[in-house]
Amino acid sequence: MCHPEIVIDGVKSIDFTQHKDDRGIFVEVYRNEWIDETQPIQWNVVHSSANTLRGVHVHVDHHDYLTVLSGVMLLGLHDIRPESPTYGRSSTIELSTEPSRAILIPPGVCHGFYYLQPSIHLYAVSQYFNPADELGCRFDCPELNLDWPATSPLLSQRDQTADNYTTMCEKFLSGHKSVG
Known part of the structure; x- marks a missing residue:
């Protein structure tokens, strides 16, 4: 189904049937046939306190x-792919x-997760952890154009000391060229 808030090329929303x-309630949260791009190889569950922000990260x-199992998440997205028709767009x-x-x-596509209340989300990744693929910037970099509902959220040490937007983009482009 097309969702009007999905304004970044390649980001997909998969509606579940309850x-x-x-x-x-019984809900299927994943089927191989729903994803053509890459199949997940690792699944993770994350419990977050209210006013927690995770990210902003890019791979x-x-x-x-990802899907929310309980609570509410505000997902911030920002496209840094120069070849993308939605380059520079945020949602x-x-x-x-x-x-x-x-x-x-x-x-x-950069992504950050802000939790309005205690929440649990389930997410899968298509590659195992690789520090070279774990890039990020401060959640409040103005270039992201993401309007978070908090100015002082709870952050991990990694997110507190994250790069600025320009450095993150340079690292992405450097890695992107080597895999491209």
């Missing part, structure tokens, strides 16, 4: 596939369990 009855090589998407869906994020 099967409800008196016992509760040279791997895709991310925010609110994810929760209603509607229930997943987002696929391709390499070269």
Whole structure:
């Protein structure tokens, strides 16, 4: 299904069908046929406190596939792929369990996760951890054009000391050329 807030080329939203009855709800959160680009090889569950921001990160090589299992996430996206028709564009998407869906994020699309309340999200990656593929910048870099609802969120040490936007883009382009 096309979602108007998905304005970045290659970012996909996959709507889930909820099967409800008196016992509760059954939801399929992943099928190989839903993703043509790359299949996930590792799955992770993340518990986050309210007012936590994770990122902003970008990857040279791997895709991310994520869904919210409980709570609410504000997903910030920004395209740094020079060859992309949406280069430089930013978008925010609110994810929760209603509607229930997943987002696929391709390499070269920066992403950050802000949690409005205690939340749990499930995500998969298409490549195993590689420090050379783990790039990032400060969440509040003005070039991202992301309007986060907090100016002092809880951040990891890594995100507190992240590069500036220009350095992150230079590192991405350097890695992007070597794999391209």
